[in-house]
Amino acid sequence: MIPLLDLTRTDLRDLMQQWGEPTYRGNQIYDWLHKNLVTDPAQMTNLSKKLRARLAAETSVNPLELITQVDSEDRLTRKALFRLPDGATIEVVLMLYNYRRTVCISTQVGCGMGCPFCATGQGGLVRNLTAGEIIAQVHWFERWLREEDGRENSLKVERPSRLSNIVVMGMGEPLANYDALLQALRAIADPDTFSLSARAITVSTVGLIPMIDKLVEEKLPVRLAVSLHAATNRLRNRLVPINKRYPLEALMAACRRYQQKTNRRISFEYALMRGVNDAPQHAEQVADLLADLRCHVNLIPLNPTAGSRYQPSNEQTAQRFQEILQEAGITTTMRLRRGVEINAGCGQLRQASQQSDPK
Numbered sequence: 001m002i003p004l005l006d007l008t009r010t011d012l013r014d015l016m017q018q019w020g021e022p023t024y025r026g027n028q029i030y031d032w033l034h035k036n037l038v039t040d041p042a043q044m045t046n047l048s049k050k051l052r053a054r055l056a057a058e059t060s061v062n063p064l065e066l067i068t069q070v071d072s073e074d075r076l077t078r079k080a081l082f083r084l085p086d087g088a089t090i091e092v093v094l095m096l097y098n099y100r101r102t103v104c105i106s107t108q109v110g111c112g113m114g115c116p117f118c119a120t121g122q123g124g125l126v127r128n129l130t131a132g133e134i135i136a137q138v139h140w141f142e143r144w145l146r147e148e149d150g151r152e153n154s155l156k157v158e159r160p161s162r163l164s165n166i167v168v169m170g171m172g173e174p175l176a177n178y179d180a181l182l183q184a185l186r187a188i189a190d191p192d193t194f195s196l197s198a199r200a201i202t203v204s205t206v207g208l209i210p211m212i213d214k215l216v217e218e219k220l221p222v223r224l225a226v227s228l229h230a231a232t233n234r235l236r237n238r239l240v241p242i243n244k245r246y247p248l249e250a251l252m253a254a255c256r257r258y259q260q261k262t263n264r265r266i267s268f269e270y271a272l273m274r275g276v277n278d279a280p281q282h283a284e285q286v287a288d289l290l291a292d293l294r295c296h297v298n299l300i301p302l303n304p305t306a307g308s309r310y311q312p313s314n315e316q317t318a319q320r321f322q323e324i325l326q327e328a329g330i331t332t333t334m335r336l337r338r339g340v341e342i343n344a345g346c347g348q349l350r351q352a353s354q355q356s357d358p359k
């Protein structure tokens, strides 16, 4: 079976040529897939019956099989767990917030970066997702939002509507799966098909410097978020082990290069961990480190995960941390602990489902 979402427009035109069809059929199929989001070749009504039958026999469209989905009590977050064709599982989250409809997507099964507080990191890297598997996550929730409001509408959202934002903050390190990520994001930002603005897409990275530099050169103005979590090498080596290869000074230099070239503000993610990185002195170190960047800091009280001893900061400590940054002129948001009760922390639903799996 040829996974159609893995093919670019050019690939699809080439495939049609191989099949002895006119190449514009490739464009038509591409539009059905990426504009109309159809998952069944039978719906591609401008193709011949014969071509539709061949597509049905030899290709596949949607690689995602829904295993389970959970809504938060406030009906603003939905988390879905999917099975991929090889049996691997991934998580995707839809978040409704301030008129935004944001989907948080995964780029790898597992992750090889080994951050000790992260559920995804605990099992290591299983494999990269393909471009089609990344695109399909976005299409899944977009399809649901586009549907007429009907029976199944347990979330607080008007339908039909569209996704407004994408954050690449699910399972995996996106810049460690660079080519598939870029192919997927180009398809999503393609003004002729899915047409979500690249500026509405945020890629979160642990700080793979060569890939940050590469991203700067792409004509794809996505936003960058860097997972900081500590402002000294000593502490960051522990919390984000890749820091040993790409230490803070070099990472900050890459962030400055990114900013000079793109003129875009950078976000930094900082998970507040009780007694580890949440003291006033840590906040001062962050303020110093970021002093010469135009940036925004997202503070996230840690989601505790099974198998890790790290705990969230208490509210007072977190607030004090935020005040210090704000007094230093750095804008911050305290990410609400939304979705905690549905295990919406990175990799957590999957972990829970595997733990309850008797095998």
Ligand code: SAH
Pocket: 111, 115, 117, 118, 119, 168, 169, 170, 171, 172, 173, 174, 204, 205, 206, 226, 227, 228, 269, 270, 271, 300, 301, 302, 303, 304, 305, 345, 346
């Ligand atoms: N691998 C990328 C993107 C996926 S993780 C990265 O690390 O940036 C998305 C964000 O969730 C990162 O900032 C990550 O550090 C954070 N995160 C992971 N586990 C978490 C947890 N248990 N609680 C809070 N934030 C967590």
Ligand code: SF4
Pocket: 111, 112, 113, 114, 115, 118, 119, 120, 121, 122, 170, 171, 172, 173, 206, 227, 346
């Ligand atoms: Fe990987 Fe990001 Fe988790 Fe670190 S925090 S292990 S980079 S997914």
